[in-house]
Every structure is written in C-alpha cells, then in structure tokens.
Amino acid sequence: MRTGQTHLFIPGPTNVPETVRQAMNVPMQDMRAADFGELTLGLFAGMKSVLRTTTGTVMFFPGSGTGAWEAAITNTLNPGDKVLMARHGQFSGLWVEMAQRLGLDVEVVDLPWGAGTPVKEFARRLAADRDDKIKAVFVTQNETATGVASNVAAVRRALDENFHDALLFVDGVSSVASLDFRMDEWEVDLVVTGSQKGLMLPAGLGILGISEKALEASRHATMRRAYFEFADMLKMNADGYFPYTPPTQLFHGLRRSLARIEQEGLDKVIARHHRLAEGVRRGISAWGLSLVAEHHTLYSDTVSAIRVPAEVDARDVLRIAYEDFNTSFGSGLGPLAGKVFRIGHLGDLNEAMCLTALSVAEMALYRAGVKLQLGAGVGAAQAWYAAQAAKRPMLQ
Numbered sequence: 001m002r003t004g005q006t007h008l009f010i011p012g013p014t015n016v017p018e019t020v021r022q023a024m025n026v027p028m029q030d031m032r033a034a035d036f037g038e039l040t041l042g043l044f045a046g047m048k049s050v051l052r053t054t055t056g057t058v059m060f061f062p063g064s065g066t067g068a069w070e071a072a073i074t075n076t077l078n079p080g081d082k083v084l085m086a087r088h089g090q091f092s093g094l095w096v097e098m099a100q101r102l103g104l105d106v107e108v109v110d111l112p113w114g115a116g117t118p119v120k121e122f123a124r125r126l127a128a129d130r131d132d133k134i135k136a137v138f139v140t141q142n143e144t145a146t147g148v149a150s151n152v153a154a155v156r157r158a159l160d161e162n163f164h165d166a167l168l169f170v171d172g173v174s175s176v177a178s179l180d181f182r183m184d185e186w187e188v189d190l191v192v193t194g195s196q197k198g199l200m201l202p203a204g205l206g207i208l209g210i211s212e213k214a215l216e217a218s219r220h221a222t223m224r225r226a227y228f229e230f231a232d233m234l235k236m237n238a239d240g241y242f243p244y245t246p247p248t249q250l251f252h253g254l255r256r257s258l259a260r261i262e263q264e265g266l267d268k269v270i271a272r273h274h275r276l277a278e279g280v281r282r283g284i285s286a287w288g289l290s291l292v293a294e295h296h297t298l299y300s301d302t303v304s305a306i307r308v309p310a311e312v313d314a315r316d317v318l319r320i321a322y323e324d325f326n327t328s329f330g331s332g333l334g335p336l337a338g339k340v341f342r343i344g345h346l347g348d349l350n351e352a353m354c355l356t357a358l359s360v361a362e363m364a365l366y367r368a369g370v371k372l373q374l375g376a377g378v379g380a381a382q383a384w385y386a387a388q389a390a391k392r393p394m395l396q
C-alpha cells in the first residue's frame with residue numbers, strides 16, 4: 001500500500017496539472033457535429049504561438065512524437081534523398097534509424113553521447129555539397145537521453161552561410177513549450193513534438209509545425225504515406241475536422257494547457273524552466289556528481305542526466321527511489337544504463353517539487369552507496385531558489 005503522492009520526475013510523460021485533468025473529464029462528443037470547430041480551431045492558433053510562428057501550419061496527429069517524425073519525413077522527402085543527421089543519444093539515434101528504414105540515404109555524424117549537434121561539421125558538409133544533394137538537415141533540439149540542448153539557430157546560420165536550400169527539421173519533443181524555440185525566426189521547416197512533455201498532457205498527440213516551404217515540398221514528395229498524409233489533414237482541418245477519429249479529450253486538455261502557457265507567458269515558462277533546472281544542477285554539483293552533457297553551454301533546462309560513481313549501479317538508485325520513496329526518475333538509456341539516472345524537470349513544476357526530487361535522489365544515492373553529505377544538494381538548490389525568489393516582487 002502506497003500512501004501520499006507518487007512523484008514523477010521523468011522527462012515525459014510529465015505531471016498533468018489538475019485543471020488540465022479536469023478539463024479532459026468531459027463526455028464524448030460528435031467529431032462531425034457542426035460546432036466541433038469551436039473546440040479545435042483555437043488549438044491551431046494557440047499551438048502556433050507556442051511554436052512562435054505566424055506563417056507555419058500546425059497539424060495534430062493522433063499518435064506520439066515518433067509518429068510526427070514519420071509524418072514529417074514521408075510528406076516532404078523522396079525515396080533515396082540524402083539527409084544530414086547527427087547521432088549523439090538515444091533519440092537522435094532512433095531518428096537516424098527511422099530515416100534509414102524509410103529508405104533515405106542518411107549521412108550520419110556519429111558523436112559521443114553528451115555532445116550537441118555538431119554545427120561546424122554540419123557547416124563543412126553543407127559547404128562541400130555543391131550540388132545540393134543534401135535535402136534535409138535534422139537537429140534534435142533537446143536530446144532527452146543525455147540532457148543536451150543544441151543550438152538550432154546556429155544550424156540555420158550554417159545553412160544560410162552556405163547558401164544551402166535543405167529543409168531544416170527539428171525534434172522539439174522535449175523542448176517545445178519549455179526551452180526557447182522560434183520556428184519563424186530560425187526558419188525551421190518541420191518541428192515535431194508530442195503532447196506529454198512541455199504541453200503537460202497525456203501522450204496521444206503527435207504535433208507538427210510545418211513551414212510554407214515544407215508544405216510546398218509535400219505537394220511533390222513521393223515517399224509512401226497514407227495515415228499521415230498532410231493533404232488529407234489539411235483539407236479537413238480547414239473547418240476544424242479530422243480525416244479520422246481525433247482524441248477529443250486531449251483537445252480539451254490542450255485547450256486548457258495552452259491557456260495556462262498563455263497566462264503564465266511563454267517567456268516566463270522558459271525562464272522558469274531555466275531557474276528550476278539551475279537549482280537542480282547546483283544540487284547535483286554539491287553531491288560531487290557530473291552531468292553527461294559535455295559542456296555547460298549544452299546543459300538542458302528540461303532534463304539532467306547524472307553520472308553515478310563507477311562502483312554504484314544507477315539502477316539501484318532508481319529502484320530505491322521508486323520502492324522506498326514513491327518517486328520515479330528517468331533511467332539511463334542504451335549505453336548509459338546503470339551509469340546514469342535522469343531527473344526530468346519540465347512541465348508543470350515549481351521549486352518545492354524540484355527540492356523533493358533532489359531530496360529523494362540524495363537519499364537514494366546515499367542508500368545506493370554514493371558518498372555524499374545528506375542535505376548538501378538540497379541546501380545548494382535552496383540557496384539558489386531563495387536568492388532567485390528574493391529578486392522577484394512579492395505576491396500581493
């Protein structure tokens with residue numbers, strides 16, 4: 001019997017705010033009714049604001065981020081097209097695998113897990129590609145497995161400086177609505193996300209932002225697709241309808257979560273993620289542990305991947321946290337299994353929740369055999385959060 005709250009500090013699915021959960025508790029409705037657009041049409045506009053685009057098109061596919069990856073690729077590219085991708089973690093690796101499975105000619109830049117998108121190497125390869133053979137460049141803005149955030153704007157500059165016309169794809173699954181993302185300013189052609197991370201919803205929606213250039217490409221792209229056909233979606237979406245049964249409950253939740261983001265302000269949402277993440281990082285540093293991210297400029301504000309000392313198995317830390325303290329942290333994925341555990345700090349989160357995460361992690365690390373001073377991590381984070389709070393105006 002577990003009492004009290006079970007805490008979730010995995011990097012998605014994230015905590016669903018009570019107001020969002022309640023908003024989804026509605027009867028089923030007719031998705032062909034004349035007034036269905038009253039629910040859905042505002043979602044496209046709200047999602048465009050979150051992606052910071054006025055010229056892009058938003059699509060919601062029943063599915064998850066992986067489905068949205070597939071939709072992005074199959075609608076805009078042709079069989080055998082050359083694409084440029086980096087592999088530096090679980091998700092960038094799976095994206096490469098999908099592109100290969102779908103029959104693209106993938107030029108892969110392999111990097112250590114912990115590295116970011118190799119902008120200089122991408123620039124070099126784009127410069128060498130004088131015949132514009134590379135049709136798309138892929139960036140994983142936030143590699144969730146390693147807690148590494150990459151510089152999308154710099155990849156856009158690399159394309160522009162080399163007068164290269166390739167489409168720019170961005171995986172924003174664990175960055176959209178939590179890290180700075182600017183679709184129009186960075187001229188991103190396809191951005192992909194899911195409902196279960198920064199948007200604070202259950203999984204079930206694969207979400208795309210599509211530029212005019214990518215939409216134009218989709219009119220001629222010949223890769224095989226059926227369920228994920230942009231043209232079918234576009235035609236039905238015009239009046240707020242869908243080509244197949246949409247998850248209406250999730251739309252009710254999304255309406256609420258978009259309203260929350262608007263109310264807090266997107267800039268403030270992003271600043272909050274930074275503030276909270278910095279406190280977590282100070283805690284980790286006080287334990288004497290280090291992050292997987294190779295450099296501080298790569299630190300992700302949505303997830304920290306923490307290396308445990310060689311003599312400790314990170315799986316024990318996860319097990320102790322879950323079994324003894326009702327708390328879930330993210331596991332080390334692929335080659336990081338047993339070496340790393342992750343604290344997800346994105347979505348509906350505040351200082352007190354991050355202190356709980358640090359407090360439990362500290363106890364679990366201690367019990368798993370890590371030599372640390374109990375309270376050290378929590379204290380370091382408290383000092384940071386208290387100092388930050390002192391800078392904010394008092395609530396009336």
Ligand code: PLP
Pocket residue numbers: 012064065066067091140142143144145171172173174194203
């Ligand atoms: N890309 C990144 C960066 C992710 O973190 C994830 C999932 O965690 C995915 C893609 C896959 O998304 P989904 O699990 O929604 O299919």
